[in-house]
Amino acid sequence: MKQEILQQFDGYQDVMKEIEAARKFGTDYAGFKGRVAAWIDRYHPARLTLRIGDILEETASTRTLRLVAPDRPLPPFQAGQYLALALRFGQVRTGRPYSISSSPRNTGYYDITVRRVPDGLVSGHLLDHVRVGDALESAGPAGTFVHNPVFHGNALVYIAGGSGIAPFMSMIRETLDCGLDRDILLLYGNRAADDVIFHAELTRLASRFENFRYVPVLEERGALNPPWPCQKGYITRDLLREAVGDLTCRMFYMCGPAALYDFCRRELEALGVPPRRIRQEAYGPPNHISQYPGWPEAVTEDATFRVTVKGSAPIPAHAGETLLTALERGGFAVPSQCRSGECSLCRVRLVSGAVYQPPTVLLRAADRRFGYIHSCAAYPLEDLCVEV
Amino acid sequence: MAARTAPEAVPLFAIVAGLPGKTEKSAFLTLVPPVLTGEVVWCILFTGCIRLMRMRLAELLEGLVELLEWLSPWAERRVPCSVRRLPWAVRRGVGRVGPVGRVGRVGRMKPMDKERVMSRYDVIVVGAGNGGLTAAATLAKAGVATLLLERHSVPGGCATSFCRGRFEFEVALHQLSGLGTAENPGPLRAVFEGLEVLDQLDLIVMEELYRTVGPDGMELTLTADRNAVIAELQRRFPHEKEAIAAFFEFLAAFFMEVVGLFYLKDPAPSRDSYPRAFSCLLKTTQEVLDQFFKDPVLCRALTAYWGYLGLPPRRMPFVDWAMMFLAYIEYKPQHIRGGSQMLSAALADTFLKYGGVVRYNCGAARIVVRDGQVEGVVDDQGELHLAKHVISNASRITTYADLIGREHLPDAAFAEMRGSSIGASAVTVYAGFDQSPDALGITHTTTFIGGCGSQDEEYEATRRLGCHDTTGLALTCYTRMDGGFSPPGTTQAALIMLQYADPWFKVPPEQYAAEKYKAADAMLARAEAVYPGLRDHLEEMEISSPITHLRYLGHPGGAFYGFDQHVKDSASFVSPKPPVDGLYLAGAWATSGGFQPTLDSGVRAARQVLKQLGK
Structure with a gap:
């Protein structure tokens, strides 16, 4: 509206005076240059350059990498969160999420605990090739597998399998180091005694603190060192009932391979634990996707299809591996973080073709409707055309 | 050939x-x-x-x-x-390869610093929020070569959703205004039709405006119908019966005057033809209410929507509240099935359908300006995209201070902003419950839970860290309208309180998570006073703070409504001309916040560009 008309409105002069005063004593927003970016960087940096400060041998197949940031304070994290490492092997750019195993109260470093995956590209690299002083790129800490004091309560049961102990280690260390009012029972499943990570520390903590109980569960017979009473077999409903006692007001957390989730969730539900009391960490793609419900029988895991990214030559992709893996092998840079179908960073548009998406994928209704998929939780079932 | x-x-x-x-x-x-x-x-x-x-x-x-x-x-x-x-040679050289191999101008390549020129467009839109999406879709539909840059992996800005467990959570949209129905279309309907998203969306009309639960046990539900609102208010406040009737007559007449002045743009308005606007346009809501009513409880019940505008009645311009309140009554609030993410996805789809190019996970680092003219945008991967027109859906502050830089702007650009203050953000508890809304006792889609003091004290509380007895809250239960957000027998809801970012900046980073939980805990305790036992059925929860909003929107202070909208901040007092040629703003910081204004701002920015392009 023209100012000469506006001038005739009641209160115009007052507003003009207010504007004059506000501008006189107001804020020079030129000084805001870089401020938003600095705030984001403080809490949630998109990129973090870390250096390996130390390497700790845990078991024959496991190491802990102690990561420091030489030139900045480490962003805060909550016990249970992970770091998404960004790695490059020749033309292949990939990433892996690793749970932080150190306590969040320890602001000097992040520990990530890496176990060797058979034929694993990244775990092999981290276990065999990196040295103290090497740089590692990562995103800021992320993840939702954390204790929420608003409704999780203080009676906690941790169910870990193999390297799934890492986030629990962070939670246990924080609770015991800081004397938090939480009661923890850890059921830790492994194949053999040699595979148990952090055993010595766990026994030490369990003998010292009343609010922490440690129950290792081994598939195979073997002697733990230091000696500690252990259960044989799997984490069954009988074991759960016996070890936990009163099941009603506990919060159950699970972290480990897909087989553990499938098995233990069934056992917990059989015991009458409601879904709201079971929390589960994302743990990467399952090993044998074709065994999942809804997988078409006509397609075998080793079937190979052609994936065309709009505007470039087709690349091969196996039905048994995720589209994200195929794209990365084909030289495409696809942002990723959780690599378990949850965070949606690797979202791509499916122009044509069909994919299998496991029931665990957290796809938005709008993405489902408009043809977007999470490439880390999508398996090609025929030739595909996608837009990255 | x-x-x-x-x-x-x-x-x-x-x-x-x-x-x-x-x-x-x-x-x-x-x-x-x-x-x-x-x-x-x-x-x-x-x-x-x-x-x-x-x-x-x-x-x-x-x-x-x-x-x-x-x-x-x-x-x-x-x-x-x-x-x-x-x-290779063309790609690596100064090859100006556009989306369709467009004609490129090479004459000025040399001074373009070190960035590689990757492409050339007619228009670049920075940010795929509400304003950016409607702008981009409008341009693409008009046949303009448009590039849309978005830092995140999904379109929408505020208008997004996220998933946790069995739940999908709506981030921002509470009640969409201005859409109306086919028989009674609101202004936004034409926008949706024009951008071909109306048919894509399943809209649910809400028959209720809100339920308010006051500190003194006062409880009131308003339906989205003018006569019903008047009748209910007169029933509850019989001592103000005549005043209520007079006020709503005034409101309707005022509404028509504002439409005449600002939408139909009367060339020669006078006090005689627009008496109410001339007297009340520059007044605050409380000033006008006080002319009619004596009962503060009535005033409070009427203005429960202040949280949608960010300032309490004593500061909020009467015209803003009146237009919003009447628009909600006339056109009824609406919900989009699948949430605002469905709208964002549909707009992005229209944009793609008409040949638009979108880059997700790719933000803008710099808007290149030379001699007062926009030349292009450098993205955060260091690639230069040329365009003579840039619509920025980033905040005004970010656009001027970070993307363009003070050295490329006239002093007036920053001088004008000096008088404005960064608006409120919020703490939101996104909650998933393992029971139905009925079982939880959540009977209405929108419930305002008043603080124990006045509305001014509610506003005061927005500047203090956390949730207090004086804090005002809103609970939106999406499952009451749309069961699609979670499995049957569960409930998805958002509990929100406005909060400025400043106190959150003073929290040491290592205590940040604890403060979030503390705030959420206090908010839930307040909600439990209205819905006992709510907490026992929580299955999933996520908490956003002003810092969360700052992170995802990139706005200073996480201010999703942009600058505080006092009377002095209204568009009438802001110079409409952009400080450099070829720059346009869309979104909350262009005019004011909220879905309808931001969606509208993008269309208006796009039309300005089209005018410049002679289309």
Whole structure:
């Protein structure tokens, strides 16, 4: 509206005076240059350059990498969160999420605990090739597998399998180091005694603190060192009932391979634990996707299809591996973080073709409707055309 | 055409070198399709010319035009070709390869610093929030070559959702205003129709405005119908019966006057024809309410929506509240099935359908301005995209201070902003329950839970860290309208309180998570006073703070409504002309916040661009 008309409105002069005063004593927003970016960087940096400060041998197949940031304070994290490492092997750019195993109260470093995956590209690299002083790129800490004091309560049961102990280690260390009012029972499943990570520390903590109980569960017979009473077999409903006692007001957390989730969730539900009391960490793609419900029988895991990214030559992709893996092998840079179908960073548009998406994928209704998929939780079932 | 071979490269260098010329402005190159037999020669020619120009032989360019005219049988405008298929030399050189192999201007390449020029567009839209999406879709539909840059992996800005466990959570939309129905269309309906998203969306009309639960046990539910609102208020406040009738008559007349002044743009308004607007346009809501009512409880029940505008009645412009309140009554609030993410996805889909190019996970680092004119955008991967028009959906502060920089802007740009203050953000508890809304006792879609003091004290509390007894809260239960957010028998809801970012900046980073939980805990305790036992059925929860909003929106203070909208901040007092040519703003910081204003702002920005482009 023209100012000469506006001038005739009641209160115009007052507003003009207010504007004059506000501008006189107001804020020079030129000084805001870089401020938003600095705030984001403080809490949630998109990129973090870390250096390996130390390497700790845990078991024959496991190491802990102690990561420091030489030139900045480490962003805060909550016990249970992970770091998404960004790695490059020749033309292949990939990433892996690793749970932080150190306590969040320890602001000097992040520990990530890496176990060797058979034929694993990244775990092999981290276990065999990196040295103290090497740089590692990562995103800021992320993840939702954390204790929420608003409704999780203080009676906690941790169910870990193999390297799934890492986030629990962070939670246990924080609770015991800081004397938090939480009661923890850890059921830790492994194949053999040699595979148990952090055993010595766990026994030490369990003998010292009343609010922490440690129950290792081994598939195979073997002697733990230091000696500690252990259960044989799997984490069954009988074991759960016996070890936990009163099941009603506990919060159950699970972290480990897909087989553990499938098995233990069934056992917990059989015991009458409601879904709201079971929390589960994302743990990467399952090993044998074709065994999942809804997988078409006509397609075998080793079937190979052609994936065309709009505007470039087709690349091969196996039905048994995720589209994200195929794209990365084909030289495409696809942002990723959780690599378990949850965070949606690797979202791509499916122009044509069909994919299998496991029931665990957290796809938005709008993405489902408009043809977007999470490439880390999508398996090609025929030739595909996608837009990255 | 393909039968002709291109001339030899070497003689062409000679021609180029020997031709006279004055201006660098008129040099245009057009690429031939790489399938032509002359492809290789052309590339040598092209890179050769660029090399010459890089040696500051700008005067050669006019000669180059003549040369090109001579070569014109091979040259074809708007050749569809993709960047990847072009030879290395063109990609690495100053190859100006647009979305459809557009004509590129090479004359000014040299001074463009070190960034690689990756593409050229008519318009670049920075940010795929509400304003950015409607702007981009409008432009693409008008046939304008448009690039849309978005830092995140999904479109929407505020208008997004996220998933946790069995739940999908709506981030921002509570009640969509201004849409209306086919029989009674609101202003936003035409926008949705024009952008072809109306048919894509399943809209649910809410018959209720809100339920308010006051500190003194006062409870009131207003339906989205004018007569019903009047009747209910008169029933509850019989001592104000006449005043209520008079006020709603005034409100309707005021509404029509504002429409006449601002939407129909009466060229010669006068106090006689617009008496209510002339008297009340620059007043606060409370000032006008006080002219009619004596009962503060009534005033409070009427203005429960203040949280949707960010300032309490004593500060909120009457016109803002009145237009919103009446629009909600006349057109009824609506919900989009699948949430606002469905709207964002539909807008993005229209944009793509009409040939728009979108880059997700790719933000803008800089808007290139030279001599007061926008030249392009450098993205956060260091690639330069050329365009004469840029619509920024980033905040006004970010656009000026970070993307353009003070040195490229007239002083007036920052001087004008000085008087404005960064608006409120919020703490939101996104909650998933393992029981139905009925079982939880959540009977209404929108419930305002008042603080124990006045509305001014509610506002005061927004500047203090956390949730207090004086804090005002809103609970939106999406499952009451739309069961699709979670499995049957569960409930998805958002509990929100406005909160400025300042106190959150003072929290040490290592205590940040604990403060979030503390705030959420206090908010839930307040909600449990209305819905006992709520907490026992929580299955999933996520908490957003002002810092969360700052992170995902990139706005200073996480201010999703933009600047505080006092009377002095209204659009009437802000210069409509952008500080540099070719720059336009869309979103909350262009005018004011909320879904309808931001969606509308993008369309308006796009129309300004189209006018400039002569379309």
